[in-house]
Amino acid sequence: MRIISTSLSAFKSKTMYQLTFSFEAFLAEFWQKKPTIIKGGFNKFTDPISPDELAGLAMEEEVDSRYIAKHGNEWEVKHGPLTFDNVPKDNWSFVVQAANHWHEGAASLVTPFRQLPNWLFDDLMISYSTPGGGVGPHIDQYDVFIVQGSGKRRWRVGPQKEDYEEKHGHPALRQIKDFEPILDDVLEPGDILYIPPGFPHDGYAIETAMSFSIGFRSPKKQELLSSFADYVIANEVGDVHYHNPDLPARKTPGAIMASERADMEAMMRSLLDHPEMIKQWMGEHLSQNRHELDIIAADPPWQAAEVYQFLESGEVLKRLGGLRAFYYPEQPHQLFINGESYQLPEECGTAATYLCDAETISQDKLGKLIDHPAFIALLTQLINYGYWYPVE
Structure with missing residues (x-):
């Protein structure tokens, strides 16, 4: 289903996106520190995918997509594959996750951001919004560069703190109640909004608009521990029992003695004393994809x-x-x-x-x-x- 360029010259023409700012300077001042808006981050920006092509992706079974609409104070959410019959005039959006997996032109927008580690990169999400369309105020736990495509969109970003109150507008939307913005501006084509993890934000289209979100997602401690435990079990590493030939008799059989606890903690930590095994697991873990890939096996196979x-x-x-x-x-x-x-x-x-x-x-x-x-x-x-x- 991959949407590809029809010629090498067309492919080259779609990879010409170039940032107008120093990425090194950006990393030093803003990366995982504070949000910022970069006006004209791309010069003469044009959408790498049309609304019709994006809608076509959203209608496919394999593609992760959502429709979000606001009706007064009520929210409506549908998961793909989507249809676009009887949609309202305004106040709705649809988004396609991992659009870079399915459309070469869209994927070319990721290339300028390859100055960051590929293992941190998650996906390119694209949204199409009618006037008023958005998903409401919320907080994400990943770094995102939101590139404004065609149309205009107002964005507000608030300060990072832990006590934002959740708002239950819809079970599929993890919204929060409103916040006092530290950034409040209208993005036009080529502008870039960077938001680090944990900063609340809210964006809505002023006019019909396309937005391109390049997301970077770091692994959580829980994910790493769970994945490593699965690897250890699958490879039968550390398949040994606790032994203590010097075990003393005791009058308190219900007690776990400090020395015994320390011995079992040492058993667990010893699993990390295998640097080559850790490298093997981590390479395999980080190269696994969270999103569906558009894999088309060669038929017939190449020699x-x-x-x-x-x-x-x-x-x-x-x-x-x-x-x-x-x-x-x-x-x-x-x-x-x-x-x-x-x-x-x-x-x-x-x-x-x-x-x-x-x-x-x-x-x-x-x-x-x-x-x-x-x-x-x-x-x-x-x-x-x-x-x-x-x-x-």
């Missing part, structure tokens, strides 16, 4: 010789939108892609840069690596999975 000839002829392969692919710089011959680990010979370590850092692969980039059978074999496997595909 290694075909992949070699394809690249040698100057053609280009593109990584699947939203695919998570990572590596450790000190061990670049081991790759973590979509929750799995892949091993290459050490002399193929440069493959990590092309497969995990770059979004496209070509002979010009690969150089002599194209002649290594192990690399071509892995690339063939990844193409057949649908993780890389030819640029049309």
Whole structure:
């Protein structure tokens, strides 16, 4: 279902989004510190996707979408696949999550933000709103850059504090009661609003508008602990019982002695004394995706010789939108892609840069690596999975 460009020149034309500000300076002053509005963050901004294309995505079963409307003091929420029959004139929106997984033009808007770690990036959410459309005041626990597309939208952002009162407008909307804004402005095409975690915000369209939210989501302690525990159990690590051959007799059998508690705490902590295992688990965990991918397996499957000839002829392969692919710089011959680990010979370590850092692969980039059978074999496997595909 992937919506792709019809030619390489069209693909190139959709990747020209460039920020007008220093990202290094932004990180130093604002990242996870305070919200800000960057006027003209993109010059001459044009929407990378049309409202009709976005609506088409929202109508698909595989795509995560929502319809949100306000009727006086009442809220209405529908989850996709959506239809757009009998919608009111104003005060409604629809949003598509992970739009970068399904539309190449939309995915190109993420590229300027690749100066942040890919493992932090979550997805590109796109909203279409009629006048008055929004989701009400709420708080998110992730970093987000909201790029204003066509139309205008008013945004208000409040201070970070812990005692905001929840407002139960609808079970599917985690809204809060109103707040005193520290930012209050109207965004026009190309403006960017950055909101760190924990800052309340509320936006509504002044006129029919498109908004593009590039979200970065850090893992929680609970998630990491739960995932690591699952990994330990699945790999039968630490499958040993507590033993104490020097156990003394006691008159208080109901007591858990301090020394026994300390011994069992040490057993648990010892599971973390395996740095290579931790690296393996973390690479696999961080490369797993929270959103559906538009995976289309190759049919018929490619052969290694075909992949070699394809690249040698100057053609280009593109990584699947939203695919998570990572590596450790000190061990670049081991790759973590979509929750799995892949091993290459050490002399193929440069493959990590092309497969995990770059979004496209070509002979010009690969150089002599194209002649290594192990690399071509892995690339063939990844193409057949649908993780890389030819640029049309």
